[in-house]
Amino acid sequence: MLQTAPSADTTIALFDTSAAQALTVQSESPSERAMLAENKLPVVLAVVLIVWAALMLLALRTDRRLARIERALDAHDSSSR
Amino acid sequence: MTSDLALPRYGPVYRAFGVVVAVWMAVVFCFGILGPVSNLPILEHTARNLYFHVPMWFVLYAGAIAGAWHSARLLATGRAINDVRAESAWTISMAAGLAAIITGVVWSRYTWYQGTGIWWSPEPRPNMVAVQLLIGGAYFVLRGSVDEPRRRARLAAVYALFATATMPFLTYVLPRRMASLHPGAEGNPAFSQMDIAPQMRWIFYAASAGFLMLAWWMYTQRVRSRVAEIRAERLGESAPAPVAVVS
Numbered sequence: 001m002l003q004t005a006p007s008a009d010t011t012i013a014l015f016d017t018s019a020a021q022a023l024t025v026q027s028e029s030p031s032e033r034a035m036l037a038e039n040k041l042p043v044v045l046a047v048v049l050i051v052w053a054a055l056m057l058l059a060l061r062t063d064r065r066l067a068r069i070e071r072a073l074d075a076h077d078s079s080s081r
Numbered sequence: 082m083t084s085d086l087a088l089p090r091y092g093p094v095y096r097a098f099g100v101v102v103a104v105w106m107a108v109v110f111c112f113g114i115l116g117p118v119s120n121l122p123i124l125e126h127t128a129r130n131l132y133f134h135v136p137m138w139f140v141l142y143a144g145a146i147a148g149a150w151h152s153a154r155l156l157a158t159g160r161a162i163n164d165v166r167a168e169s170a171w172t173i174s175m176a177a178g179l180a181a182i183i184t185g186v187v188w189s190r191y192t193w194y195q196g197t198g199i200w201w202s203p204e205p206r207p208n209m210v211a212v213q214l215l216i217g218g219a220y221f222v223l224r225g226s227v228d229e230p231r232r233r234a235r236l237a238a239v240y241a242l243f244a245t246a247t248m249p250f251l252t253y254v255l256p257r258r259m260a261s262l263h264p265g266a267e268g269n270p271a272f273s274q275m276d277i278a279p280q281m282r283w284i285f286y287a288a289s290a291g292f293l294m295l296a297w298w299m300y301t302q303r304v305r306s307r308v309a310e311i312r313a314e315r316l317g318e319s320a321p322a323p324v325a326v327v328s
Binding site: 038042044045048049052056059062063067070073077 | 088091095096099100102103106107110111114298299302305306309312313316
């Protein structure tokens with residue numbers, strides 16, 4: 001199958017505006033069609049969701065750590081009594 | 082566990098609650114950023130800030146009310162857990178208040194005050210809330226200045242009750258008596274049919290509920306970690322002094 005989008009040398013695109021044009025004029029992939037709609041707001045959403053997922057994973061891990069500490073303290077209290 | 086620090090058991094239900102909060106807020110972000118928005122002049126797409134700026138005020142209020150409740154409980158019972166809970170609730174409340182005032186400054190700078198260079202304005206609500214945040218911040222100064230735990234707990238509790246008592250007047254009554262950019266300055270309820278698109282209302286309710294749940298989760302984490310810290314400190318006190326090693 002013939003590749004329609006040749007792998008371009010992006011270093012040239014920095015200096016040669018027509019080469020940059022050639023890079024951007026490729027047909028949109030499905031993910032691009034989704035992400036570039038509505039003023040590219042979906043990109044903002046993607047970034048926000050990734051940050052949010054990271055923060056929530058940290059919070060859940062903190063929960064687990066706290067539970068471990070509480071269990072250790074409980075065990076200590078019941079053994080010293 | 083010592084009885085004055087008794088906590089409920091935070092088991093699987095609690096952990097599931099955390100996951101629910103995370104997913105709930107993720108859905109809110111989806112609707113908040115991509116969902117329908119009322120096309121008001123000046124505000125335009127920033128009307129979406131409604132979902133993120135305003136719930137901070139609800140967290141500020143909820144935290145202050147919870148702090149006042151536990152302060153009153155502390156004065157009534159003297160149990161150390163109520164001091165921990167009051168301080169944690171107050172911390173969450175003040176953090177949300179700070180976030181609210183900063184987001185409000187940024188929001189207004191690039192909408193109403195676009196092209197004027199004004200960051201801080203004579204707008205009554207942020208000014209009154211700044212006063213309230215100073216009053217609330219002094220709570221931590223007061224706590225930091227007393228070393229003896231029981232004394233600190235009682236002083237902070239009395240102060241928190243007074244600080245909460247000023248809140249409705251400074252942040253609710255007074256701003257409505259003056260001209261303001263905020264809705265409701267005409268004495269009407271906070272938003273009317275004119276202000277927001279009907280679909281936005283439901284996203285806003287979901288965001289408010291989500292942020293309140295998130296605040297409760299963060300609050301319990303603070304309570305649990307502080308209680309664990311106190312228990313660990315008490316272990317150190319009750320343990321026999323380490324034997325001096327002479328080499």
